[in-house]
Every structure is written in C-alpha cells, then in structure tokens.
Amino acid sequence: MFGGDLMDRDYVDEGTIAAIATPAGEGGIGIVRISGREAVPILSRVFRDKFGRSRTSFESHKMYYGKVVSEQGEMIDEVLAVVMLSPRSYTGEDVSELHCHGGRMVLHSVLEEVLRQGARLAGPGEFTKRAFVNGRLDLAQAESVMDVIRSKTKQSLKLALGGLSGRLSARIRETMNSLVQVVAHIEASIDFPEDDIDELEAASIRESLRSSISEVEAMISEAARGKIYRDGVSVVIAGRPNVGKSSLFNALVRERRAIVTDIPGTTRDVIEEYVNLSGVPVRLMDTAGIHETEDVVEREGVSRSRELLGRTDVTVYVVDASDAATGVNLDDDIQMLNALPKDETILVLNKIDLAAGQVDAQLYGDAAPEVVVKTSAATGEGLDELEQAIVQVVTKGHFSAGEVVVTNARHEDALRRCKSHLEDALSALERSVPHDLIVIDIREGLSALGEITGDTVDEDVIDRIFSDFCVGK
Ligand SMILES: Nc1nc2c(ncn2[C@@H]2O[C@H](COP(=O)(O)OP(=O)(O)OP(=O)(O)O)[C@@H](O)[C@H]2O)c(=O)[nH]1
Numbered sequence: 001m002f003g004g005d006l007m008d009r010d011y012v013d014e015g016t017i018a019a020i021a022t023p024a025g026e027g028g029i030g031i032v033r034i035s036g037r038e039a040v041p042i043l044s045r046v047f048r049d050k051f052g053r054s055r056t057s058f059e060s061h062k063m064y065y066g067k068v069v070s071e072q073g074e075m076i077d078e079v080l081a082v083v084m085l086s087p088r089s090y091t092g093e094d095v096s097e098l099h100c101h102g103g104r105m106v107l108h109s110v111l112e113e114v115l116r117q118g119a120r121l122a123g124p125g126e127f128t129k130r131a132f133v134n135g136r137l138d139l140a141q142a143e144s145v146m147d148v149i150r151s152k153t154k155q156s157l158k159l160a161l162g163g164l165s166g167r168l169s170a171r172i173r174e175t176m177n178s179l180v181q182v183v184a185h186i187e188a189s190i191d192f193p194e195d196d197i198d199e200l201e202a203a204s205i206r207e208s209l210r211s212s213i214s215e216v217e218a219m220i221s222e223a224a225r226g227k228i229y230r231d232g233v234s235v236v237i238a239g240r241p242n243v244g245k246s247s248l249f250n251a252l253v254r255e256r257r258a259i260v261t262d263i264p265g266t267t268r269d270v271i272e273e274y275v276n277l278s279g280v281p282v283r284l285m286d287t288a289g290i291h292e293t294e295d296v297v298e299r300e301g302v303s304r305s306r307e308l309l310g311r312t313d314v315t316v317y318v319v320d321a322s323d324a325a326t327g328v329n330l331d332d333d334i335q336m337l338n339a340l341p342k343d344e345t346i347l348v349l350n351k352i353d354l355a356a357g358q359v360d361a362q363l364y365g366d367a368a369p370e371v372v373v374k375t376s377a378a379t380g381e382g383l384d385e386l387e388q389a390i391v392q393v394v395t396k397g398h399f400s401a402g403e404v405v406v407t408n409a410r411h412e413d414a415l416r417r418c419k420s421h422l423e424d425a426l427s428a429l430e431r432s433v434p435h436d437l438i439v440i441d442i443r444e445g446l447s448a449l450g451e452i453t454g455d456t457v458d459e460d461v462i463d464r465i466f467s468d469f470c471v472g473k
C-alpha cells in the first residue's frame with residue numbers, strides 16, 4: 001500500500017522533499033530522509049531487497065534490509081530502509097528513510113539517486129516546517145527543536161526538551177484562554193448596552209486582566225534566565241600581567257590550554273574555550289595582561305584585552321594578592337575596576353597562598369564589586385568558589401534553571417507587545433472607555449500571544465524561523 005488515503009487529507013502539496021539528515025563527515029551510519037506524497041514510491045524505485053527484488057509495499061515503522069541501486073541496477077550502498085506512514089511520522093506526511101553507511105560520497109550518491117527519482121532537495125528546516133504546517137508541532141515547539149539540537153549542557157537540554165514538549169505553548173494557551181473569557185465577558189455587556197456592566201462585574205474583569213498581565217510579566221522575566229542556559233554567556237579573565245590569569249583559565253577549563261610562565265606578558269592573544277559551569281554554557285576568554293608596553297606584539301594583545309573589557313557578560317578581574325598587600329599596582333587596579341560595571345564584575349585576589357590572608361576587598365574601597373573571591377591557582381584554594389561566583393553573577397543569584405520556560409527573542413518581543421496592549425486595556429477599563437475599544441486592545445494582546453504558538457503569524461516570519469534550521473531537520 002502506498003501511504004494512507006491521500007484523498008481524505010486536506011493537503012497542500014509542495015512536493016516530496018529529501019535531504020541528508022545526519023551531519024557532514026564520517027560516521028557509522030548516515031540517513032537520507034524523504035517526506036511527502038512520493039516518499040514511498042521513490043523508495044520503492046531505488047530500493048532492492050536481499051534477493052534483488054523491488055518491493056512496492058512497506059509495512060509502516062519496520063526496517064527492511066537491502067540495497068540502493070541506480071537506474072541501471074548498479075549498487076550504490078547496502079542499507080536499511082524504513083517507512084513511516086502518515087500521520088505517524090515527524091512531518092505528518094509519508095516519510096521514508098534510508099540508513100546508509102555514514103560517508104560523504106555514499107550519502108551524496110544515494111541522495112542524488114533519490115532526487116533523480118522525483119524528490120527535490122529540502123530547504124533548511126523544511127521537514128520541521130511541514131510538521132508545523134501539518135499540526136504535529138506548534139511554532140514554539142518547532143523552534144525548540146533547534147534548541148534541543150544546539151544544547152550545550154544538560155541544563156539547557158532539559159529546558160529545550162520542556163519547550164519541545166509544549167511547556168511554553170501550554171502556558172501561553174492558558175493565558176489566551178483567560179483573555180478570551182474576559183473578551184466574552186465584556187462583549188456580553190456590549191450586546192446589552194443599556195444595562196452597563198455593574199461594578200462587581202467590572203472588578204472581576206479587571207482582576208482577571210491583572211492576573212493575565214502578571215503571568216505575561218513572569219514569562220518575560222524568565223526569558224532572561226532561560227536565555228542564559230540556552231545561549232550561554234561570555235566571561236573574560238583580565239588583569240595586569242603575571243597575576244595568574246592563564247593559571248585560573250586553565251583551572252576552569254580543566255586543561256593546560258594557555259601557556260603559563262613566570263615571565264610577565266606571556267599571553268599575547270585572546271584564548272577561548274567553552275566550559276560548562278554548573279549547567280551554564282560559558283565562553284571563557286583569557287587575555288593579555290594590561291599594562292603600558294613598548295613591545296609591538298604585546299601592545300596589540302593589550303589593545304585586544306581592552307576591547308573585551310566590559311563587553312562580555314562577566315569580567316573576572318584578577319589581581320596578585322601578594323602585591324596588593326604591599327600596595328603594588330593598587331592604584332592602577334582601582335582605576336581599572338572603577339571603569340567596569342559593578343554587577344557584572346568579579347574581583348579575584350589570586351596568589352592568596354603568598355599573601356597569608358592579609359588582603360581583602362576593603363583595599364579597593366568603593367571600586368570593589370560585590371562579588372570578591374580569594375583564590376590560589378597554585379594550591380587550588382577558592383577555585384570552586386570562583387566557579388560558583390561566575391554562575392551566581394550570570395544568573396543573578398538563581399542557581400538552577402528550575403521551572404523556567406525557554407523563550408527566544410521573537411517570543412520575548414511578542415510577550416512585551418502583549419503586555420503593553422493588556423495594560424492599555426486595563427487603564428481604559430479604569431477610565432470607563434467604551435467597551436468595544438477595550439476589546440480591541442485585548443484582541444491585539446491575544447494576537448501577539450498567538451504569534452508565539454503560530455496561530456496568528458505571517459508566512460514570512462515562519463519562513464525566517466525555519467531558514468535558521470539545518471538542512472535535513
Ligand atoms: N604562588 C602562586 N603562584 C601562582 C598562582 N597563580 C599563578 N601563579 C604563578 O604566577 C606566574 C604567572 O602566571 P600566569 O597564569 O602565566 O599569569 P598571567 O596573568 O596569565 O600572565 P600574563 O599572561 O603574562 O599576563 C606563573 O609562574 C604561575 O605559576 C598562585 O595562585 N600562587
């Protein structure tokens with residue numbers, strides 16, 4: 001049998017698409033995926049079973065062993081084929097997959113044959129777009145698919161999976177439902193304008209509007225936290241030469257990545273590594289020590305360090321505690337610290353093993369940020385505290401991702417617009433503006449929320465969202 005009963009379906013046929021679904025490079029297996037009306041007929045044209053016979057029917061969700069052949073009958077690869085009939089597939093359409101050997105040439109040859117047999121190459125995210133168009137996923141869920149793929153830590157994966165399973169959508173829908181009820185309530189009174197909404201009713205309408213506004217506000221404030229776990233943060237380690245920046249960098253990345261010597265001016269370039277600090281994906285940067293120098297190469301390094309200062313989410317400003325104890329370079333460090341945003345800076349008193357506990361943040365007076373950590377890269381003292389301090393500063397004290405829903409910039413913008421429409425409605429309600437005008441504001445708010453789930457969104461927005469996906473997803 002070829003697919004379900006196509007006639008029964010409300011079907012916008014944009015052709016049958018195909019792509020390599022696995023990443024470029026070599027691997028154990030590689031998958032060519034086909035979706036659309038012709039997914040099964042195309043498979044049956046390129047596939048032969050172990051006896052060399054072609055087959056026209058495939059049981060859904062069952063693996064078939066065989067090979068892919070060219071039109072001339074030449075073998076292209078040994079494969080496993082599987083068919084997932086509509087609607088029980090990722091896209092909701094008939095899908096077939098060829099599990100091939102995971103080599104570049106093999107996969108391209110198989111794909112080429114599939115395209116020759118009538119499929120066209122899928123655009124970025126086109127499979128997921130079809131899942132959205134066919135109602136398998138709403139827009140917010142579809143967007144989470146890429147968040148899942150791009151997750152860099154367990155925490156970010158957990159949040160992305162929450163989005164995929166519809167946690168954000170569920171909260172949005174709940175808010176939409178209560179707004180719809182408010183509209184119904186108000187409209188009922190418009191139908192009978194002679195009996196104005198009584199005060200009791202007006203109060204209950206205001207109350208539900210207020211609670212919708214605070215729910216939208218909660219989602220906006222969670223957006224910032226969700227973003228930290230999804231996109232990660234950038235952290236720069238800066239300070240004067242030889243204070244131990246590279247030693248701390250190596251300790252945080254748990255690798256001897258940067259060169260450490262007792263010669264001031266060792267680090268010249270910006271060195272980057274990605275690390276996972278308590279679930280937060282961090283792009284950590286080690287920089288050249290900042291000071292006046294005649295050395296041309298070092299001067300270039302110093303100017304790169306300065307460019308980064310204050311530009312990253314967090315600056316870890318390192319000083320040599322044994323110098324600080326005797327007042328060496330203290331004025332310079334105070335000047336540097338004063339130029340940095342206090343709530344995004346951590347002061348690290350390193351080489352504490354050499355300072356015998358005589359130093360603390362008070363030396364820096366008002367220039368000291370709130371978060372100060374004493375460390376010794378030599379003994380390991382304070383390194384865990386430094387890691388926790390970075391996480392604390394980026395998450396503003398919220399240590400775990402908890403129950404936040406992950407939103408992206410598009411969602412955040414829609415939530416903000418929704419909030420402002422609802423606030424307009426609320427203030428109009430308080431000023432006894434005609435009810436039909438209030439309803440217009442609430443409807444605008446509803447439509448902003450609908451953009452998140454995809455209920456009310458323009459075609460070009462949808463195209464833009466999916467163009468950010470990888471091909472084959
Ligand atoms: N005793 C002690 N020595 C340290 C500590 N941290 C770093 N050092 C030593 O200090 C010297 C300089 O360390 P680096 O990590 O290269 O310092 P840096 O700030 O990256 O230096 P530049 O790249 O030149 O700016 C090395 O000899 C380290 O072994 C510490 O906590 N205690």
Ligand SMILES: [Mg+2]
Binds near residue numbers: 247258260287288
């Ligand atoms: Mg260094």
